[in-house]
Amino acid sequence: MSEDIVVKGYVVKKDLLYTxxxxxxxxxxxxxxxxITDYAQKKLGEIMNVELPSVGSEFNLGEAVATVEAxxxxEDIYMPLSGKVIEVNERLSSEPELLNKSPYEDGWIATIEIKDESEVKKLLTPEKYSELIEKEE
Known part of the structure; x- marks a missing residue:
């Protein structure tokens, strides 16, 4: 496993894509x-509640798929790709703090069946996402 990228204290995983x-x-x-990314969870602060999408619901790229209450x-969480929700992380209903403690592992939000593979090309590489954080800080 390659080392993570750390930008101004925010962890960016090298094996993921980003929006x-x-x-x-x-x-x-x-x-x-x-x-959500480490950057997002730190900016939100202590997360109190997560509204998850329903399994079977379909969303287009950019539509709000979940809501996080800190x-x-x-804040709304926006769909990174068009698709159908096939699984949600039910643990977040009773343990929303997983988004703070483990945003890349235990704090995942949903799994979707990708509708349009061409949209994947629009996602940011870890390096491009790191540059975005540099500019936002």
Whole structure:
């Protein structure tokens, strides 16, 4: 496993793809597991609640797929790819703090069946996402 990239204290995993809305995407066999990045969870602060999508629901690229409620703000999580939700991380309903503690592993949000593989090309590489964090900070 290659070393993670660390930009200004934020961890960027080298084996994932990213969106400019601070979501990560792990692609496997026409499916994508999605979640929020370390940068996103640190900016949100202490996460109190997560509204998950329903299994079987379909979303287009850029549509709000989940909502995260933190101590001081509520943010939508936007779909990184068009597709159908085939699995959600039910643990987040009772343990929303997993998004803070383990954003890349235990704190994943959903798995989707990818509708349009060509959209994958629009995702950011870890290096490009790292540059985005540099600019935002």
């Amino acid at each position: 400019d809305k601070h979501c990560w995407v792990k692609i496997e066999d026409g499916k994508a597991k999605i979640g 101590l001081k703000t509520v």
